[in-house]
Amino acid sequence: MKYLIVGLGNIGPEYADTRHNIGFMVLDELARQDGVRFSMGRHAYHAETSFKGRKLHLIKPTTYMNLSGKALSYWMNELKIPLENVLVIVDDLALPLGTLRLKPKGSAAGHNGLRHIEATLGHNNYARLRFGISDNFPKGQQVDYVLSSFDADEIPELPTLVDRSIDMIKSFATIGTELTMTRYNK
Numbered sequence: 001m002k003y004l005i006v007g008l009g010n011i012g013p014e015y016a017d018t019r020h021n022i023g024f025m026v027l028d029e030l031a032r033q034d035g036v037r038f039s040m041g042r043h044a045y046h047a048e049t050s051f052k053g054r055k056l057h058l059i060k061p062t063t064y065m066n067l068s069g070k071a072l073s074y075w076m077n078e079l080k081i082p083l084e085n086v087l088v089i090v091d092d093l094a095l096p097l098g099t100l101r102l103k104p105k106g107s108a109a110g111h112n113g114l115r116h117i118e119a120t121l122g123h124n125n126y127a128r129l130r131f132g133i134s135d136n137f138p139k140g141q142q143v144d145y146v147l148s149s150f151d152a153d154e155i156p157e158l159p160t161l162v163d164r165s166i167d168m169i170k171s172f173a174t175i176g177t178e179l180t181m182t183r184y185n186k
Contacts, residue, residue: 002055003173004081005030006072006088008113011062019133020065020146023089025158026131026165027058033166042078043071054173057081068113069120083121087172088128089165090114091146095132097154098161101185102129102168104177127177129168131161 007023015021031038031047036058038045044059057079061071068088076086090111095101105125108114118124134154137145150158164184171180 001053001085001173002057002079002081003085003087004072004075004079005056005058005169005173006068006075006086007058007060008065008068008088008090009060010065011060015147017149018147019091019150022091022131022133024060026089026162026169027060029162030056030166030169031058041075043074046075051170052174056169056173065113065116067116069117072117073120083126085173086126087169088114088117088126089169090128090130091133092130093133093135093142093146095130095134097132097134097150098157099132099186100129100161100164100168101132102127102172102177102181104181127172129165129172131165 005027007027009015009021009024031049034049036047036049038047038060043063044061047058049056049058057075059071059075061068063070090113094109104127106128107124108118168180168184171183
């Protein structure tokens with residue numbers, strides 16, 4: 001069984017530790033823990049690991065956030081991975097930091113990466129792991145906020161949240177969306 005795990009983010013050192021790049025951060029840590037490295041592929045950095053007999057194909061799109069669907073579509077087709085085995089990790093302003101939610105489908109909720117994936121696929125019926133980044137920004141400052149680093153008081157929470165996200169990814173690949181939601185969504 002093969003799975004495509006898509007961490008959303010933007011390439012380039014100026015985006016490295018920003019809230020919008022939490023998808024990249026989660027996959028980087030998963031790759032580090034499993035001792036695998038990303039290599040440059042078409043439209044994305046790609047790494048492969050396994051867990052309980054499942055192959056996890058990790059991708060970090062190099063298309064920038066607004067064209068994330070291009071990378072997802074290419075790798076789904078290239079690896080012949082069915083949509084039900086695809087999971088997108090995405091930052092979410094609507095959730096407080098510390099909240100992780102797995103959803104089987106849903107709206108883009110203003111997120112440009114999800115919007116492009118939805119436009120590319122023609123629907124929103126794909127699983128996503130929403131990583132809460134809070135919404136502590138003044139009116140009109142959303143872009144600056146998501147492209148800024150986590151605050152000093154938020155940074156100590158990140159390793160636990162990233163590890164929990166990795167647990168949720170592995171759970172998704174072994175027991176599926178519904179049981180993972182029951183186990184982890186609080």
